[in-house]
Amino acid sequence: MTLTPVHFFSHGSTMMLGEHCSSTDYWKTCGDEALRNGIKGVILMGAHWDCFGDQIQVSTNPSPAKSPVAYVHPSKYVDYELNPDLQTAERCIDLLAKAGYNVSGNNTFDWIHDVYLILIRMFPKACPPTTIISLNARYDPHYHMKVGSTLRQFRKENYLLIGTGGAVHNLYRNRWGPMLRFRDNFAQDSPPDSWAMEFRQAVEDAFTKNSGPALRRAVTRLMKHPEYRDAHATDDHFMAAMFVAGATGDFEDEGTLATLGAETWELTNMCNSQFTVGSWSGKKPQ
Numbered sequence: 464m465t466l467t468p469v470h471f472f473s474h475g476s477t478m479m480l481g482e483h484c485s486s487t488d489y490w491k492t493c494g495d496e497a498l499r500n501g502i503k504g505v506i507l508m509g510a511h512w513d514c515f516g517d518q519i520q521v522s523t524n525p526s527p528a529k530s531p532v533a534y535v536h537p538s539k540y541v542d543y544e545l546n547p548d549l550q551t552a553e554r555c556i557d558l559l560a561k562a563g564y565n566v567s568g569n570n571t572f573d574w575i576h577d578v579y580l581i582l583i584r585m586f587p588k589a590c591p592p593t594t595i596i597s598l599n600a601r602y603d604p605h606y607h608m609k610v611g612s613t614l615r616q617f618r619k620e621n622y623l624l625i626g627t628g629g630a631v632h633n634l635y636r637n638r639w640g641p642m643l644r645f646r647d648n649f650a651q652d653s654p655p656d657s658w659a660m661e662f663r664q665a666v667e668d669a670f671t672k673n674s675g676p677a678l679r680r681a682v683t684r685l686m687k688h689p690e691y692r693d694a695h696a697t698d699d700h701f702m703a704a705m706f707v708a709g710a711t712g713d714f715e716d717e718g719t720l721a722t723l724g725a726e727t728w729e730l731t732n733m734c735n736s737q738f739t740v741g742s743w744s745g746k747k748p749q
């Protein structure tokens with residue numbers, strides 16, 4: 464028995480689906496590795512689906528549509544066939560309910576680009592069986608960390624767990640001019656602001672210099688960082704980081720470090736860092 468690696472991917476703007484960069488290469492490399500290692504499926508927490516009250520949901524829609532995306536030619540996504548894993552969804556619901564969550568299936572939810580952008584980039588030929596877990600709109604870091612720790616056991620069954628959100632992701636502080644005028648999301652006619660650089664470094668340090676329960680503490684603590692609110696005007700794109708810390712922060716994970724696999728700045732101030740905790744070659748024996 465071995466533990467699969469877990470990814471925290473910053474999906475950035477919708478243009479990351481249409482435009483090529485080192486992050487999109489990295490996603491493909493991670494997808495290729497996962498397929499080579501025969502994953503059973505993907506379990507994914509995104510950033511664009513959240514539930515009110517104390518609820519959390521799991522997608523049980525047998526034939527989800529795709530919410531359309533701006534600034535991307537439809538040929539890049541409309542024909543990609545999604546592959547919902549209803550059996551694993553039921554198992555996730557079961558485990559989360561046993562862990563005390565107010566959890567249910569949602570059989571009408573359509574998938575959003577935070578999820579299918581990553582799936583298309585990682586697995587362009589065919590979508591593996593995939594389960595999507597919602598966020599809770601109270602955005603409690605420990606709540607989402609515990610979702611990850613509850614589903615961590617799937618790593619022992621060769622499932623790939625992914626959180627897709629953002630390291631520095633504040634749409635209000637992005638510089639949209641070059642994209643709106645020239646469709647250039649990578650333009651950087653000035654350096655990123657200092658708060659973006661500071662918080663990006665804090666995220667890298669938290670992921671790459673901690674392991675086991677210390678990783679959980681470091682990642683949840685980032686929401687108290689002085690630059691956090693500048694880096695994340697809303698909390699939705701940072702919950703997936705909590706999920707990943709939960710899934711990789713057990714005592715068993717001590718010594719399993721994360722790597723920063725790629726990084727792409729978009730819209731001047733949005734930092735799309737791509738982290739992988741653990742590796743296929745360095746899987747720890749169980």
Ligand SMILES: [Fe+2]
Nearest residue numbers: 474475510577
């Ligand atoms: Fe997003």
